[in-house]
Amino acid sequence: MAELRTEEFLVNMGPHHPSTHGVCRFILTMDGEVVVKAEPVIGYLHRALEKICENRTYAQCIPVLDRFEYCTSMACNQVFALATEKLAGLEVPERAEYIRVIMLELNRIASHLIWYGTTSLDLGAITPFLYGFREREDILDLFEMTCGQRLTYNYIRIGGVSKDIPPEFIPKCRKFLDTFDAKVDDYERVLTANPIFIVRNKDVGVLTPEMAIAYGVSGPSLRASGVRFDLRRDDPYSIYDRFKFNIPTRQNGDCYDRYMIRIQEMRESAKIVRQAIEQIPDGEIQAKVSINFKPPAGEVYSRIENSRGEMGAYIQSPGGVKKPLRIKLRGGSYNQLQVMPELVVGHKIADVVAIMASLDIIMPEVDR
Amino acid sequence: MEIVGIFKYLYDLLASSGLSENLVDVIAYAAAAVMVFGILALIALFLVWWERKVSAHIQQRFGPMRTGWHGWRQTIADAVKLLQKEDITPVMADRPVFYWAPVIAFVAAFAAYIVIPFGDGLIVSDLNVGILFILAITTFTVISLLMAGWGSNNKYALLGGMRSAAQVVSYEVPMVVAVLAVIVFAGSLSMVDIVNSQAKVYQWYLFRLPFGPIAFICYIIAATAEVNRTPFDLPEAEQELVAGFNVEYSGMKFAMFFLAEFVNMFTVSAIGTTLFLGGWNGPILPSWMWFFIKTFALVFIFMWFRWTYPRLRVDQLMEFSWKFLLPISFANLILAGIMKYSGWFNW
Numbered sequence: 001m002a003e004l005r006t007e008e009f010l011v012n013m014g015p016h017h018p019s020t021h022g023v024c025r026f027i028l029t030m031d032g033e034v035v036v037k038a039e040p041v042i043g044y045l046h047r048a049l050e051k052i053c054e055n056r057t058y059a060q061c062i063p064v065l066d067r068f069e070y071c072t073s074m075a076c077n078q079v080f081a082l083a084t085e086k087l088a089g090l091e092v093p094e095r096a097e098y099i100r101v102i103m104l105e106l107n108r109i110a111s112h113l114i115w116y117g118t119t120s121l122d123l124g125a126i127t128p129f130l131y132g133f134r135e136r137e138d139i140l141d142l143f144e145m146t147c148g149q150r151l152t153y154n155y156i157r158i159g160g161v162s163k164d165i166p167p168e169f170i171p172k173c174r175k176f177l178d179t180f181d182a183k184v185d186d187y188e189r190v191l192t193a194n195p196i197f198i199v200r201n202k203d204v205g206v207l208t209p210e211m212a213i214a215y216g217v218s219g220p221s222l223r224a225s226g227v228r229f230d231l232r233r234d235d236p237y238s239i240y241d242r243f244k245f246n247i248p249t250r251q252n253g254d255c256y257d258r259y260m261i262r263i264q265e266m267r268e269s270a271k272i273v274r275q276a277i278e279q280i281p282d283g284e285i286q287a288k289v290s291i292n293f294k295p296p297a298g299e300v301y302s303r304i305e306n307s308r309g310e311m312g313a314y315i316q317s318p319g320g321v322k323k324p325l326r327i328k329l330r331g332g333s334y335n336q337l338q339v340m341p342e343l344v345v346g347h348k349i350a351d352v353v354a355i356m357a358s359l360d361i362i363m364p365e366v367d368r
Numbered sequence: 369m370e371i372v373g374i375f376k377y378l379y380d381l382l383a384s385s386g387l388s389e390n391l392v393d394v395i396a397y398a399a400a401a402v403m404v405f406g407i408l409a410l411i412a413l414f415l416v417w418w419e420r421k422v423s424a425h426i427q428q429r430f431g432p433m434r435t436g437w438h439g440w441r442q443t444i445a446d447a448v449k450l451l452q453k454e455d456i457t458p459v460m461a462d463r464p465v466f467y468w469a470p471v472i473a474f475v476a477a478f479a480a481y482i483v484i485p486f487g488d489g490l491i492v493s494d495l496n497v498g499i500l501f502i503l504a505i506t507t508f509t510v511i512s513l514l515m516a517g518w519g520s521n522n523k524y525a526l527l528g529g530m531r532s533a534a535q536v537v538s539y540e541v542p543m544v545v546a547v548l549a550v551i552v553f554a555g556s557l558s559m560v561d562i563v564n565s566q567a568k569v570y571q572w573y574l575f576r577l578p579f580g581p582i583a584f585i586c587y588i589i590a591a592t593a594e595v596n597r598t599p600f601d602l603p604e605a606e607q608e609l610v611a612g613f614n615v616e617y618s619g620m621k622f623a624m625f626f627l628a629e630f631v632n633m634f635t636v637s638a639i640g641t642t643l644f645l646g647g648w649n650g651p652i653l654p655s656w657m658w659f660f661i662k663t664f665a666l667v668f669i670f671m672w673f674r675w676t677y678p679r680l681r682v683d684q685l686m687e688f689s690w691k692f693l694l695p696i697s698f699a700n701l702i703l704a705g706i707m708k709y710s711g712w713f714n715w
Contacts, residue, residue, distance in 0.1 A: 127423075
C-alpha cells in the first residue's frame with residue numbers, strides 16, 4: 001500500500017472565536033491536531049487611544065484611558081495620574097494614596113477573578129467561571145458605591161481621587177475580605193487538585209526565565225518562571241512600601257504555575273487591602289490642581305504592577321500647554337502575546353487555548 | 369398503576385375485534401414504537417430542562433424561571449424556536465451527507481429502545497441478543513458524527529468529527545468489556561434475563577464484589593465518553609472547535625442532534641440501570657417507576673460530571689482509554705470469569 005499523503009492545513013482561529021478573549025486572530029498551521037506554526041494577527045480592537053489623548057487635556061485623558069485595559073480600569077487611571085503627578089511634581093494626600101491602593105488591589109483581585117473564570121472556561125469547566133464572577137460582583141458593588149461605575153471607573157484623578165469613599169465602604173469591604181479567603185479555597189478545591197486540570201496544565205507552554213526576560217514578559221507570568229520581580233516591591237510607587245505582602249514565585253513556568261501564582265496573588269492582594277483599611281487616615285482626598293493644569297516641559301515614564309504585568313505610561317509635555325504632546329502606553333499583554341507563537345509550537349490545538357488563558361492576554365491592552 | 373395490564377387489555381380488545389393475528393401484531397408494534405418515541409421525546413425535553421436546572425443550581429443560579437413554574441415550558445419554547453429557524457446548508461457542503469447525518473444520529477439514538485425494559489414486561493421486544501443489539505446500534509452515532517464533520521466542509525467540524533470517531537471507537541472497547549463481565553455472570557444477552565438475575569438488592573451487579581463496582585465504574589467512564597459529555601466532550605469542544613461537528617447545523621437539524629444527544633445520555637443510563645442497578649426491581653413502587661428513578665439518578669451523575677470537570681486533551685483521552693481503562697476492564701473480565709467458574713459469591 002502506498003503511503004498516504006498528508007499535508008498541513010491552515011486553521012483561522014478568530015477573530016470571532018469563543019476563547020480568544022476579545023478579538024485576537026491566530027493563523028494556525030496544523031498538522032492534524034498539532035500546531036506547527038502560529039501567527040497572531042492583532043489590531044482588531046485598535047481605538048487609537050494614544051492619539052486621542054493628544055487632543056485632550058490631561059484630566060480628559062483619564063476617562064479615555066479607562067478603555068485601555070478595561071479589566072483593571074483603576075490601574076489605567078493610576079498609571080496616567082502617576083506619570084502626570086511626577087511631571088508636575090504634585091503631592092498626593094495621604095488618604096488618597098490609601099484609597100488608591102485599596103482600589104488598585106481590589107481591582108487586581110477582580111481582574112484575577114475574570115482570569116480564573118475564563119481559564120476554567122477555556123479548559124471546559126464551566127462552573128468555576130460563575131464562582132469567579134460571583135465574587136467579582138461584590139468588588140464591583142464596592143466600586144459602584146464609591147464612584148458609580150462598574151467597569152470604567154474614571155476614579156483616580158490627577159492629584160488624588162474624585163470622591164471620598166462612603167462610610168459604609170469599609171465595613172462592606174471588611175466583610176468581603178473576611179469571606180474571600182474561604183472563597184479562594186473553594187476555587188482551589190474545584191481546580192487545583194483536579195487530576196484533569198493538572199494533566200491539562202502541567203508542562204504545557206513552558207516559559208523559561210531567559211525567554212520571558214527576552215520577550216519582556218512581566219507580572220505573574222514572569223514570576224511563574226522563577227523571576228522574582230514585582231514593581232510593587234522593586235520600584236515602589238504610591239505607598240506600597242508600607243505594606244507587608246509576599247511575592248509568590250514558582251519555578252517551572254508552565255500553565256499550572258501561572259495558575260498557582262495568580263491564585264496566591266489574590267490572597268496577597270486581599271492582605272494588602274486589609275492592611276490599608278486598617279491604617280487609612282482621615283484627611284484630604286485631592287491635591288489642589290488648577291483647572292488650567294499646565295505641567296512643565298519634560299518627559300516622564302511611570303510604571304505600575306498590574307495584574308497582567310508592567311503597565312506604563314510615557315508622557316511628553318511641551319510645557320505651558322494643557323494637552324500632552326505625545327503619550328505612549330505599555331501593556332503587559334502585548335509582550336505576552338509576542339511570546340505565544342514560540343510557546344504553542346508542538347502543542348495540540350487545545351493547548352493553544354490553555355496557554356493563551358494562562359498568560360492572561362486581553363486584547364484591548366494589546367491593540368490600544 | 370400496572371401499565372402492563374392495560375396493554376394486555378388493549379391487545380386482547382384488538383385481537384377480539386376479528387382482525388387477523390399478523391395484522392394485530394403489526395398494529396401493536398407500531399403503537400409501541402409510537403409510544404416509545406413519544407415518551408423518549410418527552411424525556412429528552414425534560415432532560416434539557418433538568419440539565420439547565422442542575423447546572424444552574426451547581427453554579428448558584430436559578431436557571432430558567434420565567435416560563436411557567438420554575439421555567440418548565442422553557443424547552444418547549446426552545447423546540448418551537450428551533451423548528452421555526454431557517455434550515456441553512458452551506459454552499460460547499462456535501463449535501464446528501466450533510467442532510468442524512470442528523471437523521472442517522474436521531475434514528476440510532478431511538479432504535480436502542482427496542483430492547484430496553486422500562487418495567488416488568490414493559491419492553492417492545494425481548495431479543496435474545498438484546499445488549500449486543502444496543503451496543504451495535506448506538507455505534508451508529510459515530511457514523512453520523514463523521515458524516516456531519518465531513519459533510520459540513522468546515523475545518524472545525526472536520527476536526528470534531530475525526531475526534532469523535534477516534535474517541536467513540538476507543539471507548540467502545542472498554543465499555544463492551546465492562547459489560548461482558550456482567551454478561552458472563554448473568555449467562556445471557558437478553559436484557560430481561562439480566563434484570564431477572566438481580567431480583568434482590570444484594571444481587572445487583574453493582575454490589576457483587578469485587579468485580580461489580582469495577583465494571584460499573586469502567587462502564588460509567590466509557591459511557592460518558594460514548595455520549596460525548598464533559599470531561600470527554602472533545603468532539604464539540606466549544607472553546608477549541610467552536611462547536612465541533614455541529615458547527616454548521618441550524619434549525620431542526622441541530623435540534624435533532626441535540627435531542628439525540630440527550631436521548632443517548634438517557635440510553636447509557638438505562639443500560640447502566642439494567643446491567644448494574646437491578647433494572648426495574650425494587651419494593652412497593654411499580655416496576656417502571658423504579659426503572660425511571662434509577663435511570664434519572666444515573667443521568668444526574670452524568671450531569672454532575674459535566675458541570676464539575678474540565679475537559680481532557682485529545683491525546684490524554686486516548687491514553688486514558690488504551691493504557692488505563694482497557695487493561696483494567698480486561699482484568700476485571702478475567703476476574704469475573706474466574707468467579708463464575710469457581711462458583712464463589714454466586715448469590
